[in-house]
Amino acid sequence: MGRLDRKVAVITGAASGIGRATAIRFAGEGAAVVVADLNRDGGEATVRDCKENGGSAVFQQADVAKESDVQGAVARAVKEFGRLDIIYNNAGLGGAVGPIENITLENWDRSLAVLLRAVFLGIKYSVPEMRKVGGGSIISTASVAGLRGGPGLHAYCAAKASVVNLTRSAALELGKDKIRVNCICPGGINTPLVYNSIPGGEQVSAQFLAHFQPLARAGRPDDIAGMALYLASDDAEWVTGAAMVVDGGLTAGWGSTPGGGGAAQGVGLGPRDGWSGPSFER
Numbered sequence: 605m606g607r608l609d610r611k612v613a614v615i616t617g618a619a620s621g622i623g624r625a626t627a628i629r630f631a632g633e634g635a636a637v638v639v640a641d642l643n644r645d646g647g648e649a650t651v652r653d654c655k656e657n658g659g660s661a662v663f664q665q666a667d668v669a670k671e672s673d674v675q676g677a678v679a680r681a682v683k684e685f686g687r688l689d690i691i692y693n694n695a696g697l698g699g700a701v702g703p704i705e706n707i708t709l710e711n712w713d714r715s716l717a718v719l720l721r722a723v724f725l726g727i728k729y730s731v732p733e734m735r736k737v738g739g740g741s742i743i744s745t746a747s748v749a750g751l752r753g754g755p756g757l758h759a760y761c762a763a764k765a766s767v768v769n770l771t772r773s774a775a776l777e778l779g780k781d782k783i784r785v786n787c788i789c790p791g792g793i794n795t796p797l798v799y800n801s802i803p804g805g806e807q808v809s810a811q812f813l814a815h816f817q818p819l820a821r822a823g824r825p826d827d828i829a830g831m832a833l834y835l836a837s838d839d840a841e842w843v844t845g846a847a848m849v850v851d852g853g854l855t856a857g858w859g860s861t862p863g864g865g866g867a868a869q870g871v872g873l874g875p876r877d878g879w880s881g882p883s884f885e886r
């Protein structure tokens with residue numbers, strides 16, 4: 605028996621990376637999945653892999669920045685599979701990057717349309733369907749960039765922080781309907797979003813990402829799919845309004861390097877062995 609037997613899910617951005625891994629995982633746990641993405645070739649490949657993994661899936665071409673397309677993805681779930689239990693608002697891109705004074709208004713708005721407005725639309729249109737079946741699970745991909753700033757990532761950080769707080773306000777309102785609303789804050793996951801902009805591609809990116817957090821490897825799409833599965837499943841029946849951090853320890857504190865050493869300790873700033881007494885005695 606699968607953890608998502610008889611559940612129906614819409615997953616946006618499921619042609620690649622985190623969304624793709626999650627769609628395949630959900631299908632393997634018994635869910636029927638609407639794979640929603642701009643990218644038809646990638647989306648159809650995900651559908652094939654979902655089916656190979658034992659589930660049902662269909663592709664729905666959708667631009668999540670468009671209200672009618674998000675509405676269409678939800679409608680497709682109901683038309684094709686008769687109900688909606690889970691939506692994973694996951695589609696994303698880097699958007700406007702670079703110094704703040706160089707960001708055009710147009711690129712700012714385009715970024716927030718995909719990274720934030722789409723999450724609002726996903727929640728708005730899934731709620732009526734979830735009410736009809738007595739509850740549901742809404743999941744969105746935020747980021748550790750929604751918990752901290754990132755140089756040159758102003759629109760991205762602003763949008764992801766907003767996803768975290770939209771998750772909380774929606775959770776407060778929808779608990780009475782047994783609709784749970786949570787988001788995931790991934791750290792550095794080695795997906796095309798990251799490695800397509802790094803010279804040397806996937807392998808170089810994996811080495812690069814391994815050095816940012818105490819758990820010394822790059823994040824994998826499956827690390828996030830595992831959390832999405834938990835939040836989608838009945839195991840998370842009492843979890844709502846949460847921002848689940850999955851980042852190999854990146855945001856656990858400052859000064860950490862792989863292997864448990866510490867940049868701060870390396871320059872003699874961190875605690876040493878033994879005892880650190882009152883400062884006046886030193």
Ligand SMILES: NC(=O)c1ccc[n+]([C@@H]2O[C@H](COP(=O)([O-])OP(=O)(O)OC[C@H]3O[C@@H](n4cnc5c(N)ncnc54)[C@H](O)[C@@H]3O)[C@@H](O)[C@H]2O)c1
Pocket residue numbers: 616617618619620621622623640641642643646666667668669694695696697718745746747748789790791792793794795796797798
């Ligand atoms: N990779 C990371 O390190 C990381 C870290 C934190 C958060 N995230 C977030 O995870 C989510 C998934 O990203 P990923 O890393 O898997 O990247 P990815 O590029 O592999 O996948 C993103 C998918 O979103 C789709 N997409 C982009 N714009 C769209 C639109 N307007 N409408 C529909 N689909 C659209 C793309 O076609 C792609 O299939 C994003 O929200 C991203 O911001 C990624």
